Amino acid sequence: xxxxxxxxxxxxxxxxxxxxxxxxxxxxxxxxxxxxxxxxxxxxxxxxxxxxxxxxxxxxxxxxxxxxxxxxxxxxxxxxxxxxxxxxxxxxxxxxxxxxxxxxxxxxxxxxxxxxxxxxxxxxxxxxxxxxxxxxxxxxxxxxxxxxxxxxxxxxxxxxxxxxxxxxxxxxxxxxxxxxxxxxxxxxxxxxxxxxxxxxxxxxxxxxxxxxxxxxxxxxxxxxxxxxxxxxxxxxxxxxxxxxxxxxxxxxxxxxxxxxxxxxxxxxxxxxxxxxxxxxxxxxxxxxxxxxxxxxxxxxxxxxxxxxxxxxxxxxxxxxxxxxxxxxxxxxxxxxxxxxxxxxxxxxx
Amino acid sequence: xxxxxxxxxxxxxxxxxxxxxxxxxxxxxxxxxxxxxxxxxxxxxxxxxxxxxxxxxxxxxxxxxxxxxxxxxxxxxxxxxxxxxxxxxxxxxxxxxxxxxxxxxxxxxxxxxxxxxxxxxxxxxxxxxxxxxxxxxxxxxxxxxxxxxxxxxxxxxxxxxxxxxxxxxxxxxxxxxxxxxxxxxxxxxxxxxxxxxxxxxxxxxxxxxxxxxxxxxxxxxxxxxxxxxxxxxxxxxxxxxxxxxxxxxxxxxxxxxxxxxxxxxxxxxxxxxxxxxxxxxxxxxxxxxxxxxxxxxxxxxxxxxxxxxxxxxxxxxxxxxxxxxxxxxxxxxxxxxxxxxxxxxxxxx
DNA sequence: GACAAGCACTCTGCCCGTTGGAGTGCTAAA
DNA sequence: TTTAGCACTCCAACGGGCAGAGTGCTTGTC
Numbered sequence: 001x002x003x004x005x006x007x008x009x010x011x012x013x014x015x016x017x018x019x020x021x022x023x024x025x026x027x028x029x030x031x032x033x034x035x036x037x038x039x040x041x042x043x044x045x046x047x048x049x050x051x052x053x054x055x056x057x058x059x060x061x062x063x064x065x066x067x068x069x070x071x072x073x074x075x076x077x078x079x080x081x082x083x084x085x086x087x088x089x090x091x092x093x094x095x096x097x098x099x100x101x102x103x104x105x106x107x108x109x110x111x112x113x114x115x116x117x118x119x120x121x122x123x124x125x126x127x128x129x130x131x132x133x134x135x136x137x138x139x140x141x142x143x144x145x146x147x148x149x150x151x152x153x154x155x156x157x158x159x160x161x162x163x164x165x166x167x168x169x170x171x172x173x174x175x176x177x178x179x180x181x182x183x184x185x186x187x188x189x190x191x192x193x194x195x196x197x198x199x200x201x202x203x204x205x206x207x208x209x210x211x212x213x214x215x216x217x218x219x220x221x222x223x224x225x226x227x228x229x230x231x232x233x234x235x236x237x238x239x240x241x242x243x244x245x246x247x248x249x250x251x252x253x254x255x256x257x258x259x260x261x262x263x264x265x266x267x268x269x270x271x272x273x274x275x276x277x278x279x280x281x282x283x284x285x286x287x288x289x290x291x292x293x294x295x296x297x298x299x300x301x302x303x304x305x306x307x308x309x310x311x312x313x314x315x316x317x318x319x320x321x322x323x324x325x326x327x328x329x330x331x332x333x334x335x336x337x338x339x340x341x342x343x344x345x346x347x348x349x
Numbered sequence: 350x351x352x353x354x355x356x357x358x359x360x361x362x363x364x365x366x367x368x369x370x371x372x373x374x375x376x377x378x379x380x381x382x383x384x385x386x387x388x389x390x391x392x393x394x395x396x397x398x399x400x401x402x403x404x405x406x407x408x409x410x411x412x413x414x415x416x417x418x419x420x421x422x423x424x425x426x427x428x429x430x431x432x433x434x435x436x437x438x439x440x441x442x443x444x445x446x447x448x449x450x451x452x453x454x455x456x457x458x459x460x461x462x463x464x465x466x467x468x469x470x471x472x473x474x475x476x477x478x479x480x481x482x483x484x485x486x487x488x489x490x491x492x493x494x495x496x497x498x499x500x501x502x503x504x505x506x507x508x509x510x511x512x513x514x515x516x517x518x519x520x521x522x523x524x525x526x527x528x529x530x531x532x533x534x535x536x537x538x539x540x541x542x543x544x545x546x547x548x549x550x551x552x553x554x555x556x557x558x559x560x561x562x563x564x565x566x567x568x569x570x571x572x573x574x575x576x577x578x579x580x581x582x583x584x585x586x587x588x589x590x591x592x593x594x595x596x597x598x599x600x601x602x603x604x605x606x607x608x609x610x611x612x613x614x615x616x617x618x619x620x621x622x623x624x625x626x627x628x629x630x631x632x633x634x635x636x637x638x639x640x641x642x643x644x645x646x647x648x649x650x651x652x653x654x655x656x657x658x659x660x661x662x663x664x665x666x667x668x669x670x671x672x673x674x675x676x677x678x679x680x681x682x683x684x685x686x687x688x689x690x691x692x693x694x695x696x697x698x
Numbered sequence: 699g700a701c702a703a704g705c706a707c708t709c710t711g712c713c714c715g716t717t718g719g720a721g722t723g724c725t726a727a728a
Numbered sequence: 729t730t731t732a733g734c735a736c737t738c739c740a741a742c743g744g745g746c747a748g749a750g751t752g753c754t755t756g757t758c
Contacts, residue, residue, distance in 0.1 A: 028750090030749065030750050030751085031750075031751080032749080032750080042701075042702085043701070043702050043703075044702090044750095045701075045702055045703065045704090045752095046700085046701055046702070048750085048751065048752075049700095049701090049752095051751090052751090052752080062751090063710095064708085064709060064710075065707090065708055065709055065750085065751065065752095066707085066708045066709040066710075066749070066750045066751055067709075067710075067749085067750070067751090068749080068750065068751095104517075106499040106515040106516065106517065107499075107501075107513075107514075107515040110515070140494060140495075140496060141492070141494040143490070143492050143503070145489060145490040145505050146489075147489060147505070147507070147508070147509040147694070148507075148508075148509075148694050148695050149693075149694065150455040150456075150509070150694065152456075152505065152509055152511075154492070154503065154505070154511065156494050156496070156501065156503070158496070158497075159496070159497075160496040160497075160499070160501055160515060162501075162503065162511065162513055164456075164511055165456075166455040166456040166459070166509060167455065168453070168455065179532075179535060179536075183528075183532055186528060187528075238612065239612070240589065240608055240612060241605050241606075241608040241609035241612060244593055244596075244601075244604055244605050244608050245601060245602070245605040247593075247596075247601065252593075252594060252596065253594075255593055256590050256593050256594040257590075259589055259590040259593050260590035263587065263588070263589060263590060344498075345496070345497050345498065345499065346497050377721090379720065379721050379722085380721075380722080381720085381721080391730075391731085392730075392731050392732080393721095393731090394723095394730075394731050394732070394733090395729090395730060395731070397721085397722065397723075398723095398730090400722090401722090401723080411722090412739095413737085413738060413739075414721085414722065414723095414736090414737050414738060415719095415720070415721045415722055415736085415737045415738040415739070416720085416721070416722090416738075416739075417720085417721065417722095699758105700757105700758090701756105701757085701758085702755100702756085702757080702758100703754105703755085703756080703757095704753100704754090704755085704756095705752100705753090705754085705755100706751105706752095706753090706754100707750105707751085707752085707753100708749105708750085708751080708752100709748105709749090709750085709751100710747105710748090710749085710750100711746105711747095711748090711749105712745100712746085712747090712748105713744105713745090713746085713747100714743100714744090714745090715742105715743095715744095716741105716742085716743090716744105717740100717741085717742085718739105718740095718741090718742105719738105719739090719740090719741105720737105720738090720739085720740105721736100721737085721738090721739105722735105722736085722737080722738100723734100723735095723736085723737100724733100724734090724735090724736100725732105725733090725734090725735105726731100726732090726733085726734105727730105727731085727732080727733095728729100728730085728731080728732095
């Protein structure tokens with residue numbers, strides 16, 4: 001925290017120019033390129049002086065003596081912070097987003113899945129989406145279904161999320177019995193959170209007589225598992241292929257770790273959850289976060305809401321050398337449309 | 350179809366040696382290497398003659414005059430066909446498979462998801478699984494749930510597969526009404542195929558009076574959509590990261606297309622469906638199939654069954670330069686265990 | 699004092715010729 | 729039919745030389 005944002009007007013402009021140029025070309029950028037391409041009204045020599053100063057301050061790096069400069073994570077951060085709050089979106093991009101949301105989609109998860117594709121197509125990075133967690137939702141419906149020698153517990157959240165647990169079927173519980181109990185469950189447990197539903201089921205078990213009792217205990221178990229979240233929440237990912245082809249930006253080892261993490265989900269889950277609790281769009285750049293640091297990547301994510309309550313997050317992952325401007329405006333625009341959709345879906349009519 | 354499998358004993362042995370060596374090292378292999386490493390009892394010169402003949406026959410290729418030989422797709426095919434029917438599995442591999450199936454899993458889809466991970470870990474390629482298609486299954490349960498301004502139709506298959514469709518809610522259908530109809534559906538539609546269920550729902554719509562009539566029509570629509578299969582069937586994929594790190598074997602463009610195809614699913618779906626209808630394990634090598642040809646990959650897949658009926662497929666994708674021996678035995682072993690699991694899950698008790 | 703111009707210096711990337719080695723293909727002998 | 733020998737081919741690796749891009753510093757100028 002030295003020189004708190006006060007780089008001086010010109011240093012800031014030079015820095016921005018370098019970042020833009022480097023993002024565009026991927027090559028270390030020299031003073032001359034900047035002097036020619038971005039009219040700062042000064043000579044290469046002056047720019048060199050500024051560059052040296054910026055390097056001193058930790059914003060730039062040198063692969064070797066006589067090479068151009070490369071932005072550090074810190075430079076990207078400065079760059080992102082200095083970005084105008086409302087980035088403009090290209091004509092084509094806006095069109096694509098509008099088109100995507102034109103047909104009526106009624107299933108939020110479906111929409112999110114599509115949104116990851118949309119994001120990846122627009123940014124050329126990988127698209128991410130964190131659907132609403134069932135632990136935050138209220139239960140809309142509960143159903144018990146016999147599947148061979150097991151019982152399936154189906155839980156539907158108010159936002160249309162469906163989760164299931166399959167548990168061992170205790171002896172002597174035929175499908176008819178399940179059906180009978182199922183009928184009541186919806187009205188009894190509807191509107192409760194998962195945690196509350198578990199408690200309620202346990203309580204009912206105490207009061208019930210034998211055939212139902214064991215069944216309600218099983219049900220409570222299922223809610224318990226859902227609440228712990230083991231394997232409950234997932235991250236939707238789209239456009240991983242883009243990462244593979246963008247791979248010049250990464251070491252082989254690094255991209256391997258990134259894709260692995262995308263499959264394992266847990267780290268992304270955490271990252272996106274953090275972003276979900278943020279008020280506005282958030283950007284994590286490389287080393288700023290242990291996870292993104294590990295795979296030399298940046299994440300741009302924004303929460304989406306139904307009305308006032310935050311439901312989840314959408315975003316993208318890409319190399320730290322990222323086109324933050326369009327990434328940010330794209331994520332923001334898509335998040336807004338998803339929010340509108342989620343809000344309208346929540347409205348009973 | 351020339352020289353139908355009759356290469357002659359020695360040519361066949363030379364070919365197998367070359368394939369093994371190339372798979373192991375990834376480098377073009379020369380006559381001397383073969384003479385030293387694989388005791389065929391002949392000199393390098395003789396092997397060179399055989400190599401020339403094999404090249405003539407289309408089994409080998411030459412990057413340039415003075416380089417070693419590289420197997421063609423045809424060579425891999427010959428190699429795979431000549432493999433002993435029952436490949437032995439390594440100690441560690443067997444152990445891993447046993448361990449994986451040790452805990453009781455009750456959810457087939459869950460098990461399949463895990464199996465893709467298992468396969469990818471054991472083979473270092475990407476694991477695939479095709480879950481049972483709901484169109485082939487019989488309906489175990491149907492449920493209508495109101496979600497805000499929409500209706501969710503939940504369909505549970507006999508093997509525990511859950512599918513949902515969200516449709517517009519016609520006016521004047523409150524949740525109570527949905528619940529009322531839901532109660533009967535399970536018993537009326539249970540045991541039918543999706544197509545039959547659609548017909549039945551339509552028929553019931555004709556006979557019903559007004560509030561239910563429109564609802565049953567909606568229901569029939571949902572079944573219709575399920576049956577067409579648009580977005581209904583999915584391929585489970587695990588271990589894509591392995592492909593990225595194995596990337597030396599591929600051109601960047603090619604691996605991009607492969608990962609893209611894995612996300613798009615449609616091509617893989619088709620491939621795995623073909624494999625599902627096959628009696629035993631099937632191997633598709635590079636150019637033998639338009640899809641695998643396009644991304645210079647091979648697919649090893651085997652169907653799994655409950656009792657006698659084929660439910661789906663598990664398998665792997667990797668570069669054509671693949672360790673077919675362990676790939677095949679691994680896939681076969683996992684398929685068998687999945688079959689056992691599926692069979693036992695199907696058994697009502 | 700800030701900017702610009704000039705200049706020496708440094709490092710990379712590339713071209714290119716050379717060389718060693720791996721591998722083939724052919725021929726002739728066993 | 730096999731194999732030993734040999735000439736030939738081609739690549740990959742090494743190293744020198746060169747051009748170019750870029751820096752840092754010093755000096756001059758407004």
